[in-house]
Amino acid sequence: AHGARLSRRRGRDTVEVAGRTVEVSHGSSVHAAASALFDEAKVQAAAAPAIAARQAAMRRELESLRARSGDEAATVGVRRARKRGWHERYRWFVTTDGLLAVGGRDSSSNMSLVRRRMEEGDTVFHADVAGSPFFVLKGGHGAPPASVSETAHATACFSRAWRNEAHGTGAYWVEPSQVGLAAPSGQFLPRGSFPIEGRRNPVAAPTLRLAVGVVEAGGSRAVTCGPPQAMRASAACLSIIEPGGLPQAATAKRIRSELVRLGASPEEVGIDEIARAMPAGRSRVAESVAGDARA
Structure with missing residues (x-):
């Protein structure tokens, strides 16, 4: 046949036509070789539609992936960096009266908050519960009762009372001048603790409830956590949580x-940002609502 080449390699006879090689029996006739070539052509022809269909399916899958990745990029976007306020390294919220309440996250931030950020004219909150943070109500001297109650509520909720589901835990407030910055002579205080001198002003916190919400911060938006009443006033949307339920x-x-x-x-x-704002321990979502600051 035109363009065909018969060869023998390693004891086997083959015919090569148009780049395809077909093995034929030694001594077979031209008709037998042609028949073998025809059979091979039928096999290749039968496989062609399946190959074409698979190629088409792969093209469709590739286009789908490209479209999906484009949609996800448009949805996720890139969060622009914003300048964070000093208080955002601590726990914080804004009271219904517009005052900033800032609390420690651990023993180190308790020390930093009291030593570096407590000033004359502030009010300092603490609870007689293991793991209680210090909260500082900035400009809280003579603050309205709502701000005092909300800051005491946050102090109790962010203590170990949340993890232990110890409802009815209260807190107290004192003036900055009543907070000692060093342990009395001959006494030892754990890291992040400070001696309190003079009268303590108790504030009841009958329930353990907090709200995680999205609030304005530094010309942008941030996630924070505080008492539900305060968060309703300052947040665009919020989820109210209670102790118990699922892991953080x-x-x-x-x-x-x-x-x-x-x-x-x-x-x-972000999930990490939400978890960072929440109290330690298990929580459950009681309800989710729009806040008063919703655009």
Whole structure:
């Protein structure tokens, strides 16, 4: 046949036509060789539609992946860096009277808050509970009762009372001049603790409830956590939580879904940021609502 080449390699006879090699029996006739070539052609022809279909399916899958990645990029976006206020390294919220309440996260931040940020004219809060943070109500001297109550409430909730579900835990407030910066002579105080002198002013905190919400901060939005009444006034949307329920990470995922449903942008409410704002221990979502600051 035109363009065909017969050869023998390693004791086997083959015919090569148009780049394809077909093995034929030694001594077979031309007709037998042609028949073998025809059979091979039928096999190749039968396989061609399946190969073409698979190629088409792969092209469709590739286009789908490209479209999906484009949609995700448009949805996720890139969160622009913003300048954070000094208080955002601590626990913080804004009271219904517009005062800034700032609390320690651990023993180190308790020390930093009291030593570096407590000033004359502030009010200092603490609770007689293991793991209680110090909270400082900035400009809190003579503050309205609502701000005092909300800051005491946060102090109790962010103590170990939350993890232990110890409802009815209260707190107290004192003036900055009553907070000693060193242990009395001959006494030892754990890291992050400070001696309190003089009269303590108790404030009841009958319930353990907090709210995680999206608030304005530094010309942008941030996630923070505080008493529900205060958060309703300052947040665009919020989830109210109570002790018990799911581990912190699982509850943070639920809160993120709720806040996005209420209008928060996905890039504003990262799961890690939500978990960082929450109290330690298990929590459950009681309800999720729009706040008074909703645009």
